[in-house]
Amino acid sequence: MTGERRPSRERCLVASTRAASVRIARRPVSARRPSDSASGSRHQQGEDLGSGCAFLAAQAYAVGMRRVHAALVLTTMLAGCSGASSAVPTAPSASATQPPAAALSSSLQLRGFINDTAFRPLAGARVEVLDGPNAGTTVFSGDDGQVVLTGFFDASTRFRASKDGHESRTQPWNCSVAVCLGATGAQPWLGFYLSVPEPTVNIAGDYRLTFTADSTCTDLPEIARSRSYRVSVTAQPLGDRSTVPGYDVAVVGASMLGTLTGFPIGVAGNHLSLWLHGRHDPAIVEHLGDNTYLAFSGSAEATGVATGASTITTAFDGWIEQVALTVPLVRWYLPVPQPLSTSTCASSHHRLTFTRAH
Secondary structure, eight states: OEEOOOOOOOEEOOOOSSOOOEEOOOOOGGGOOTTOOOOOOOOOOOSSTTOOHHHHHHHHTSTTSOHHHHHHHHHHHHTTSSTTOSSOOOOOOTTOOOOOGGGOSSOEEEEEEEEETTSOBOTTOEEEEOSSTTTTOEEEOOTTSEEEEEEOOOTTOOEEEEOTTSOOEEEOOBOSSSSTTSTTOOOOBEEEEEOOSSOOOOOOEEEEEEEEOOTTOTTSOHHHHEEEEEEEEEEOOOTTOSSOOEEEEEEESSOEEEEEEEEEEEEETTEEEEEEBTTSSOSEEEEEETTEEEEEEEEEEEOSOOTTOSEEEEEEEEEEEEEEOSSOOOSOSSSOOOOSEEEEEEEEEEEEEEEEOO
16 A cells, blocks of 8 residues: 555545435555444435535535544534444434423533535634524634534524625534434534635536546556546535535446445535545445456545636545455445455545546
């Protein structure tokens, strides 16, 4: 294995349209000890940039954030994920039925964060309680975009986040299971993604996506050093936002593993943040044949992107891994049987390039 590696301990994954999944994070196959167990992951776009523990926690670790900030946000979100169980709790929207605030015997400490729609933390953002006995309470986010509110809240309590130069958002708390503060012990939390008023760069269309490994990754097989896919980039508008907050990238025409076929892009103006599960589990896994797989995990940023640009290229901070197995994988990359061979390279100097199809 060549290059740097940051082992990860815990994570919340990207939420599906209707549910969030919470797992224990795993390193690439080559970095796992024989005693490591692993759980698979699913990537799908979240229903809203503000709903679902898994989506929010994953984006909190995304590109453009300090690593310390990422760890703090993950810790905050995991507190609301029904403990550290490796089971898969599912969650409806944040407006799930909850006990009334009057039923609470003590005040609640509610943690959260405020980011823009490109997943970057917003310092000095204002969060105000709009309902209940603590209506009017106001706090401001720190440099890491995080806030803490203490008071009597329930699922009907509304909170409003605002910051100059961004559109304000009003929403209830987030809950990653059916009922927070119930038998599961799951804690609610807040996650806001504020849009910027300037028009969103339009990158929708068909592209060829190329991953190019760092030149120091000499242990990787040739096929893994430069690999291209046909992809479709689709806008994900939300009716209550004046600008498009993100895009979905989906591989087409290749033999892929299960739902590990793409990743989301958060966007604010002309700034893009690409989330490929941030060096945890892979977002894209190709089946190369003969029980051999090629996987990509990491993150990337691009700024100053113009609408209609023919090429978007940027550094890809993550790992590339090719693994050969004795038996085929069915749906998930993890867990995997004992590999016959594994080649992995983690680096912040890989490249990722979108070339528009004509």
